Amino acid sequence: MTETTPRPQTLALNAGLSPDPATRAIAPNISMSVNNALAPGDGAFSADGAADLTALPYLYARWTNPTVRQLEERVAALEGAGGAVCTATGLAAIAATFFTLLKAGDHLIVSDVCYAGANELARRILPDYGIEVTAVNLSRPADLAAALRPNTRLVHAETPCNPLLRLTDLAEVSRLAHAAGALVSVDSTFATPVATRPLDHGADLVIHSLTKFMNGHGDALGGAVAGAKPLVERIRSRAGVYLGATLAAHSAWLIMRGLDTLWPRMQTATANAARVAAYLADHPAVTAVTWPGLPGHPQADLVARQMALPGGMLTFQTRDPRATAARLAERLKTIHYAFSLGHQRSLVVLLDTEEMMASTWRLTGAQAEDYRAWAGDGIFRLSIGLEAPEDLIADLAQALGQ
Ligand SMILES: Cc1ncc(COP(=O)(O)O)c(C=O)c1O
Structure with a gap:
């Protein structure tokens, strides 16, 4: 043998x-x-x-x-x-x-x-x-x-x-x-x-x-x-x-x-993220979705070269991020509106661009423009967990409306 x-x-x-x-x-x-x-x-x-x-x-x-x-x-x-x-x-x-x-x-x-x-x-x-x-x-x-x-x-x-x-x-x-x-x-x-x-x-x-x-x-x-x-x-x-x-x-x-369960967790999170990313990309209130697994990711070639799987993190934007954040914090039932990421339960939080610029990034010129090209006025950082994808989508649907 x-x-x-x-x-x-x-x-x-x-x-x-x-x-x-x-x-x-x-x-x-x-x-x-x-x-x-x-x-x-x-x-x-x-x-x-x-x-x-x-x-x-x-x-x-x-x-x-x-x-x-x-x-x-x-x-x-x-x-x-x-x-x-x-x-x-x-x-x-x-x-x-x-x-x-x-x-x-x-x-x-x-x-x-x-x-x-x-x-x-x-x-x-x-x-x-x-x-x-x-x-x-x-x-x-x-x-x-x-x-x-x-x-x-x-x-x-x-x-x-x-x-x-x-x-x-x-x-x-x-x-x-x-x-x-x-x-x-x-x-x-x-x-x-x-x-x-x-x-x-x-x-x-x-x-x-x-x-x-x-x-x-x-x-x-x-x-x-x-x-x-x-x-x-x-x-x-x-x-x-x-x-x-x-x-x-x-x-x-x-x-x-x-x-012990890193591999199956990452695979499930990735499969769930694919379903949620597709749902959000079609949602009328959502103006942008970023997930390394989407063909439209600006660095799709590098994703293919460097990542064996796209993972469970995605971001999305809406027209009025602060109002959306208030709705999500109030209405979500399955997904938790909270900081941190990579847990078995899905988590979402708004990172407001203006606030992040003032508190942390302090970017100017081309770097600030580049940040805005990816984040607009703010991004919802969504860490996808191991729930049934249908339940995640239903939760987002009832919280986002439409
Ligand atoms: C990419 C990344 N690195 C490092 C950290 C810091 O980790 P910890 O909270 O365990 O100190 C975080 C926390 O969110 C993170 O997202």
Whole structure:
């Protein structure tokens, strides 16, 4: 019998998992212990001196924890990475990456539109530490080429980006960044490894908010950074040891249980999104629908090249978004009007363009025009869950009217 490498669906269930040696339990145990008993001679090291904290015995849970390690192995296997480090939240994973790879005098290029917290951290907080930051529309590689500087150390992309669902060509961005001596980190929260594995396209690090599709049940916060092991271990020793952004074991266990069903969840969400996108595209009150799976997506070629499936996130616009938002918040019964995304239950929220421009994006000129071309006065970000598509459509129909 020939041995085959397990396919990603199988890895999502089994990578990093082996029966508990004492009980033969198949489901992972939760190791809640903060500290572990040391053998004679253990403990004669400091975090500073250790190149790889995962090579040390478990000693203190802020550094490494057996349950979190299992999740890290699974995330690394799914992303085709040498290693992964998990963090308390997705934003902690992004902060850990920035604060490990950047120092005063370095230059960061961040996508002009990406998760608001990451964008604000980069553009408002990092300059206080002497880090130069430029926001670039990374869907235009020529803009990246023009923005790269001799001191650019990192290019941070997000694809598809929150909230526009605009893609970044990872192979092209990685080629340009590497030629300039910069690393590339990619927030792949919307895509998940089911749709895109950024490292396969040349990126150096892939970042997740595990809070979203990876866990998929809206009951745990978490984050991860995966990539080559030496790079990941540098981030671990900062993130866990000095920034203290460690993932709790209980959350790691919940996220692992969520990952068990990542593939079928992403497939169902995608199939549901196709039905809902088609319904909305025909609705008289809806002026635009964006979903990577629609043939009219402005980057349909890149979607085909870079995404194995279009995923469960879509956006739509209406003529009077604030009035529509009020109707949806009041009338929806199956879909929840709420922030967050990637859960088993469908969620929708309005991201008003004027408000987002003032609070977060602060875009001008061509970047502002480009944002408006995708978002108009505001977009409804709809995260499609696992409900029957007929029920989602019926709920939208009664809430939108007509
Ligand atoms: C694309 C993306 N990245 C990162 C985050 C931050 O994740 P967390 O809330 O787990 O910190 C979010 C949250 O919405 C997100 O949408």
